[in-house]
Amino acid sequence: MKPARFDYYSPDSPNEALELLGQYGDDAKILAGGQSLMPMMNMRLVRPKVVIDINRIAGLSHISPRPDGGLAVGAMTRQRELERSALVLETAPLLSLAIPYIGHFQIRNRGTVGGSLAHSDPAAEIPAVCLTLDTEFELASSAGERTVKAEDFFLNHLTTALEPAELLTQIRIPQTVGNWRWGFQEVCRRDGDFALVGAATMLRLDDRGICLESRITAFGAGGTPMRMNAAENHLSGSSVNADDRSEAARLVSDALDPISDIHASAKYRQDVAGVMVRRALEQALLPMEGEDAA
Amino acid sequence: MVQQYIGASITRKEDERFLTGRATFADDVKLPGMLHAAFVRSPHAHARIVAIDTTAALAIPGVVAIFTYEDIADLAKPIPVRLYPLPSLEPFLQYPLAQDKVRYVGDPVAIVIADSRYVGEDALDVIDVTYEPLPAVVDIEDSLRDETIIHEAPGTNLAAHYVVSTGDIDQAFRDAEYTRKERFKTNRHTGNPLETRGMVVAYDSGELTVWGATKVPHFNREVLSSLLDFPEEKMHFVEGDVGGGFGIRGEFYPEDFLVPFAAMRLGRPVKWMEDRLEHLIAANHSRDVLCDIEIAMKKDGAILGIRAQVYGDMGGYIRTHGSLVPASTAGLLMGPYNVPAYECGVHCVITNKTGVGTFRAPGRYESCFIRERLLDMAAADLGIDPAELRFKNLIQPSQMPYNAGRTRADGDTIFDSGNYPQGLTRALDQIGYAETNPKRWVDEAGRYHGIGIATYVKNTGRGPYEGARIVISGTGDVAVYLGITTMGQGHETTMAQICADSLGVSMDAVTIYHGNTDYIPFGGGTYGSRGTVMGGNAVHLACQNMKERILSLASTYLDTEPANLVLQTGEIFRKGTEQGPALLSLGEIACLAEVPGSNEEGSGTLETTAYFEADQLTFSYGSHAAHVAVDPETGKIEIIHYVVVEDIGRAINPLMVHGQAVGGAAQGIGATLLEELVYDDSGQLLAGSFMDYLLPTSTDVPPIESIVLEEAPSPLNPLGVKGAGEGGIVATGATLANAVSNALAPLGVQITQLPISPNFIAKLLSS
Numbered sequence A: 001m002k003p004a005r006f007d008y009y010s011p012d013s014p015n016e017a018l019e020l021l022g023q024y025g026d027d028a029k030i031l032a033g034g035q036s037l038m039p040m041m042n043m044r045l046v047r048p049k050v051v052i053d054i055n056r057i058a059g060l061s062h063i064s065p066r067p068d069g070g071l072a073v074g075a076m077t078r079q080r081e082l083e084r085s086a087l088v089l090e091t092a093p094l095l096s097l098a099i100p101y102i103g104h105f106q107i108r109n110r111g112t113v114g115g116s117l118a119h120s121d122p123a124a125e126i127p128a129v130c131l132t133l134d135t136e137f138e139l140a141s142s143a144g145e146r147t148v149k150a151e152d153f154f155l156n157h158l159t160t161a162l163e164p165a166e167l168l169t170q171i172r173i174p175q176t177v178g179n180w181r182w183g184f185q186e187v188c189r190r191d192g193d194f195a196l197v198g199a200a201t202m203l204r205l206d207d208r209g210i211c212l213e214s215r216i217t218a219f220g221a222g223g224t225p226m227r228m229n230a231a232e233n234h235l236s237g238s239s240v241n242a243d244d245r246s247e248a249a250r251l252v253s254d255a256l257d258p259i260s261d262i263h264a265s266a267k268y269r270q271d272v273a274g275v276m277v278r279r280a281l282e283q284a285l286l287p288m289e290g291e292d293a294a
Numbered sequence B: 001m002v003q004q005y006i007g008a009s010i011t012r013k014e015d016e017r018f019l020t021g022r023a024t025f026a027d028d029v030k031l032p033g034m035l036h037a038a039f040v041r042s043p044h045a046h047a048r049i050v051a052i053d054t055t056a057a058l059a060i061p062g063v064v065a066i067f068t069y070e071d072i073a074d075l076a077k078p079i080p081v082r083l084y085p086l087p088s089l090e091p092f093l094q095y096p097l098a099q100d101k102v103r104y105v106g107d108p109v110a111i112v113i114a115d116s117r118y119v120g121e122d123a124l125d126v127i128d129v130t131y132e133p134l135p136a137v138v139d140i141e142d143s144l145r146d147e148t149i150i151h152e153a154p155g156t157n158l159a160a161h162y163v164v165s166t167g168d169i170d171q172a173f174r175d176a177e178y179t180r181k182e183r184f185k186t187n188r189h190t191g192n193p194l195e196t197r198g199m200v201v202a203y204d205s206g207e208l209t210v211w212g213a214t215k216v217p218h219f220n221r222e223v224l225s226s227l228l229d230f231p232e233e234k235m236h237f238v239e240g241d242v243g244g245g246f247g248i249r250g251e252f253y254p255e256d257f258l259v260p261f262a263a264m265r266l267g268r269p270v271k272w273m274e275d276r277l278e279h280l281i282a283a284n285h286s287r288d289v290l291c292d293i294e295i296a297m298k299k300d301g302a303i304l305g306i307r308a309q310v311y312g313d314m315g316g317y318i319r320t321h322g323s324l325v326p327a328s329t330a331g332l333l334m335g336p337y338n339v340p341a342y343e344c345g346v347h348c349v350i351t352n353k354t355g356v357g358t359f360r361a362p363g364r365y366e367s368c369f370i371r372e373r374l375l376d377m378a379a380a381d382l383g384i385d386p387a388e389l390r391f392k393n394l395i396q397p398s399q400m401p402y403n404a405g406r407t408r409a410d411g412d413t414i415f416d417s418g419n420y421p422q423g424l425t426r427a428l429d430q431i432g433y434a435e436t437n438p439k440r441w442v443d444e445a446g447r448y449h450g451i452g453i454a455t456y457v458k459n460t461g462r463g464p465y466e467g468a469r470i471v472i473s474g475t476g477d478v479a480v481y482l483g484i485t486t487m488g489q490g491h492e493t494t495m496a497q498i499c500a501d502s503l504g505v506s507m508d509a510v511t512i513y514h515g516n517t518d519y520i521p522f523g524g525g526t527y528g529s530r531g532t533v534m535g536g537n538a539v540h541l542a543c544q545n546m547k548e549r550i551l552s553l554a555s556t557y558l559d560t561e562p563a564n565l566v567l568q569t570g571e572i573f574r575k576g577t578e579q580g581p582a583l584l585s586l587g588e589i590a591c592l593a594e595v596p597g598s599n600e601e602g603s604g605t606l607e608t609t610a611y612f613e614a615d616q617l618t619f620s621y622g623s624h625a626a627h628v629a630v631d632p633e634t635g636k637i638e639i640i641h642y643v644v645v646e647d648i649g650r651a652i653n654p655l656m657v658h659g660q661a662v663g664g665a666a667q668g669i670g671a672t673l674l675e676e677l678v679y680d681d682s683g684q685l686l687a688g689s690f691m692d693y694l695l696p697t698s699t700d701v702p703p704i705e706s707i708v709l710e711e712a713p714s715p716l717n718p719l720g721v722k723g724a725g726e727g728g729i730v731a732t733g734a735t736l737a738n739a740v741s742n743a744l745a746p747l748g749v750q751i752t753q754l755p756i757s758p759n760f761i762a763k764l765l766s767s
């Protein structure tokens, strides 16, 4: 478990990093928190010729409010910072709810937002939440910058819209406060493991409890996190009662075609994804602080 | 009052070193000019080796040497069996390097010696081995069909088959009013010590030193001496601090020949530290047992007989003590019960998987699961409460010692002492069994709750003998040299407690030295909960001898009879005046011993070596109880309450016994719910890293209540002790499987195989 030989660069500025990326492209790997990259290098599953450590670049780690009420989060922001941020809790509470499910706190102390998104494990929490929250991704290369929507970012198993010479610099999360409610559920074999399967949901309800907008994401159930359109459509306009929730769960299970591995069969993932969706919806409907439990 | 050390919960002397990061493990040994080893391991489960091309690897700067079978051919001998030898096993033993065939993924094909492990792994990348893949056999039943033969010479995959029996089994089944037959399977998993295997070997001035030895260094030295054809007296096996053993670490493996061989050949020190990826494919696996079992009973629940077939998956070769796993499964399958008739066929089956050895409570974890599950099924069929069924059949204290008959090929099983019903009662009380009615229910969240119990008995303290050497210096300090080794058991504390009390000195005056073959000519090592029984009694004996000598020296000097003197807190007093001034100190006596003609045994240092012998085993016993809740929609299991009760005769240090019980239970919970070395049909290990081989972490293990009983001291040794290392793990599989089966009984679930994963529960529920 020793990595193959590589050259190491530690640029101070984004431009320097982008130049190096431009120069080495496919042969280079960005080093963020190292929580996924280093094990893969130690097992020689990846053998970059060049490692570009972006930990010393100032300005890539921040959580800032945006004029439209949303959030901007720098790619190098540690997962633990999100977890503890009052601003995130106020603006994107689903993210606050989901972060503690990532590994253990030691991993979140090192692991970054950008690393999790760029690595894009299909069972990872941050990609699932970003997809649910219609997040936008800012990518930079020596050729310029572009913005990619969450729905276009996650392409396949461990594959994103990032080009070899591109750096993810920050993400923009629209605010989901007011009459939004949220739920997040996952099942893993041990606390801190990647989920066998999970679900995230956002519901916007009117005063009478009718669903104006619903978002449902299943993760760990395919190559990428996936929005569950049929279930979302079913809930919009409904009162999200027990029957609606069960129907949404059924629609989700029907829509999925997951894989089997030694920890769970495809059937397990398919069935339990529905359970996770139903429970996430139930969680979203729980009375919030200050509300009557009526 | 003189302090009693035995029985006191003294915090461990060694902990400061461990907790402050100052312990010295094998990897901390660094020698000048040291080279590093890496192994070419087979990527195939079963293949013929056609060619090995090392040219490109040898051209890498820093690669010093590569050895293949050809290089060791004139020395090549198989690694011998340490425990449970049977003549039929011989053709299935493993050679240090694969000759013309590989038989499991991980089978060593070549050893690379390089300036660093990095360069070594670079070499592994470019060593070109041409294999001709053969069909892989990964399943016991497939293997027994002998369609693909793994070892050509013997021409079969069945390495051993024999039957153990006692009583008239046919009569038992003729008399039966109830019978039930079931098939059970325990999951292949292993001990995974935190510190993987590893060693540093130096060959200097004709002497060979091996750092990183543990468990059975004297035996391993003998094996290495025979394999290298090099005298034992010139070999020094040194144990540093060890990060866990659990049966895995310290056995003689191929690497234990190859690294010393390379060091001798090259005349430079060589280090090998196994990484976790290697560990999972190369170090012993365990527990892979299949069992067909049938029980005969009266309608009132009285057991008449048990007959069974036990199949142990041995992996690609018979390793040092692999055959012990099915033997021990059969050996205690009847458990702590009156079973008048018993018959069991034992099969050692070769497959294309990593070799098997022991893991904490080998065979007993398995047999406890098999038997206790079957008893719960029978109890349900007969409409008898599971606890009641057990009380009805448990061996009574009045029956002790109890000969359970010839349940092992190597002798009778004789339970030395015990109050087995008391062990069960304590577990039931602790879990609140009587008050919990019914014993299963569904909560508001829809989770299914259930209580599960299991009882066990576990042989400990294997002989034949064990030694201890005591040296007292002119400062009055007592040095104790042990033949047993220490993989984390805390012998530096317990052995000092025994020595202090047995000799009559303060514990602070005692220093324990262990794990160096130069300390004492023979040591049996540490395994199977033998440390305190064998090593502890050896220390006690040596202290008795030493005390006699001290009193004799003192009495000569003081011109009195030894009977008039006492040794207490390291000083000699006249009997009856222990409060008054001391007559002599231990240091003074040590000086006296050096005076020529000072006593009959001859002058010289105050030193003695004693060996404690045992031809019978001590049996610890007890019960576990658990309360679990199962989420039927996800298959997730929560352990709400877990109780371990164990009677070990006499607890030298209750705090440490609790530690053993809790650690064992934690390990057993992982084994039962999480851990499995899964292979695919082609013999590839799919759980090859800690991403997929799931050890329990602190967040997965519930608080465990451990109750240590001292109801039945062993009559077989002066201290009255029984082994305490395995009681925590033995019944975990049985207890959790019983609890889960009980909880889900309304849904028709009966657990007959481990591990109990969420996916497995979901599958059972949907079928």
Ligand SMILES: Cc1cc2nc3c(=O)[nH]c(=O)nc-3n(C[C@H](O)[C@H](O)[C@H](O)COP(=O)(O)OP(=O)(O)OC[C@H]3O[C@@H](n4cnc5c(N)ncnc54)[C@H](O)[C@@H]3O)c2cc1C
Residues within 6 Å of the ligand: A029, A030, A031, A032, A033, A034, A035, A036, A037, A038, A075, A076, A101, A102, A103, A104, A107, A110, A111, A112, A113, A114, A115, A116, A118, A119, A121, A123, A124, A125, A126, A162, A166, A167, A168, A169, A192, A193, A194, A195
């Ligand atoms: C024991 C353990 C348990 C874990 N459990 C979970 C879990 O439950 N859920 C979960 O989601 N994750 C889990 N993780 C993974 C963890 O969250 C990682 O932090 C994350 O996957 C990668 O983030 P990182 O900052 O460490 O990235 P790195 O490991 O440094 O990089 C990961 C990949 O992303 C690329 N990359 C990183 N930053 C950028 C960037 N700004 N632009 C372009 N490419 C970039 C790297 O080149 C690399 O390919 C676990 C990790 C461990 C070790």
